[in-house]
Amino acid sequence: MKKYLSMVLAIILIFALSGCSGEKKVLIGLCQYGEHPSLDNCRLGFIEGLKEAGFSEGSDYSLDYQNGGFDDAVCTQIAQGFAAEGCTLMVGVATNAALACYAASEDNDTPVVFVAVSDPAGSKLTEGNITGTCDKLPVAAQLELIRMLQPDAETIGIIYTVSETNSVSTIKEYEKTAPAYGFRIESIGVSAQSEVTLAVDTLINKGVDCFSNLTDNNVVGVLDSILEKTDAASIPVYGSEVEQVKKGCAAGAGIDYYELGKQTGRLAARILNGEKAEDIDFETIENYSVYINPDKITVLNMALPDDVAQKAVDVTK
């Protein structure tokens, strides 16, 4: 019984002690959906954006960064923890984390800022004290890039996860836009990460001319094993973000998630300066960059047109 009592006391003490710190200071609670290079860039960019707008971490605000590990229930608890702490501002990185923060703010009117939500209106993240940035993949730019690097290509293979909203909506966009560039899309929807490599084999056997990636968490998570297979078959993979091209995709037109984060950080600064989140419309990032991996392009015996080389960012440099 004594031991039991001491355990309860210890727990209470931990709660109480953690309640003492950081009084009357601006506290930002940031919930990131999971560990993912793009999402990490969002977070780091966000902190940088705030800094550029005059808010430095530590001196001007303290940051409570939590990672949900791709678990919705954990995100819920994290967000409710933020509400309990009395955060000045809650930040949700990726849709599900944003939804958790938004739900936790239902009664206390804490402003919520979201980063990297592809469809804020569809996710009903537009009403109330909330704003943020939307990441829409530059599908047309990607198709144009593929056409320039592979003038004879006909089919593009895409693997996506059927349970990821962003991927499902982007696939539709691809299918709508591809014919204008003379492509046919061969897509396979998977429900788990373990199915991705099977899907790669299937698409290679179907004879696709190249692969194009979405920002699909499941698929991007096993990019290395995808590249292993495509390299063996000498098929180029086009990434959707700089980190993917660094890993070994031939090229890619994508959003710079660090920039997206910075843009969101500036939005957050406006709220910290007194503006209401509900008065600020969410922003969609339109700027994209083209990234190339010249080493990979050489290995795959592809020609690199000069106009692509000039405007693209070389990730090996």
Added chain:
Amino acid sequence: MERFINLTVSVLTQGLIYSILTYGVYITYKILDFPDLTVDGSFPLGAAVTAVLLDKGIDPWIVLLIAIAAGAASGLMTGIIHVKFKVRDLLAGIITMTALFSINLQIAGSNYSVARTTPTIFTGFPATVLLGTAPLPVKKLVIFFIIALAIKLLLDLYFRTKAGLLLIASGDNEMFVTSLAVDTGKAKIMGIVISDALVALCGALVCQEQRSFSATMGTGQMVFALAAVIIGLTLFKKAGSVKGTTCALAGSVVYKACIQLAILFGLPANLLKLVTAVLFLGILIIGKSREERNA
């Protein structure tokens, strides 16, 4: 201090919501000795049905009933696959769970959000009348407390009826029940149906609380519920004086408290799961050592 109270309210609320899921798994895992993997599919099924129906403007309490029915149907499917077609228990659950993944996507897509203006059981009648202008977290806590307690009492009552006793007996000693010329298959199916009905109800409650459904929300719920049941039984089961349902309820709250503590420790975010695991291990060891001392 205010923060401590707020966090306690949040942990209790989460623990109470998920206790409904834990009851369900307690029935299959502990009473029937049937590891029912349907859970990972029936939990989001309840949420998917709820999200779509709430959005259509149907009364949130009626939505809960429909979610229960949907869950019961999924349990019925697993039960029939296992009992009538003699498919192994784990596999029967996996089949239904796999099918439900597609069905859930069919019902609500990969994500489905409910607008803030749509009434839920917390913002609609009778919560508004009974609890008036109490803050939303308090309303949630009270409502979930009532629901969790009511279901616990109902289950306790059920286990004392003839059907309930048969259910327990089927899990304890199948041969004995068969020797009484009673069909254990029916009792098993009944147990699985009740279990998945509860699991879907939990999914529906989570959806009403979070105002959103995501196709992946079921992943890991079985693991959570198993851990909660085992923690509850290890910590609170003392020579049959505490009811199993009470243990399940307590286990769920303790589990959620562990997660909250792990979040609070403020360690690098990636260590969250490790901290949670260490906390569980600690609890189980403490529980075991107490058990030995009592014996």
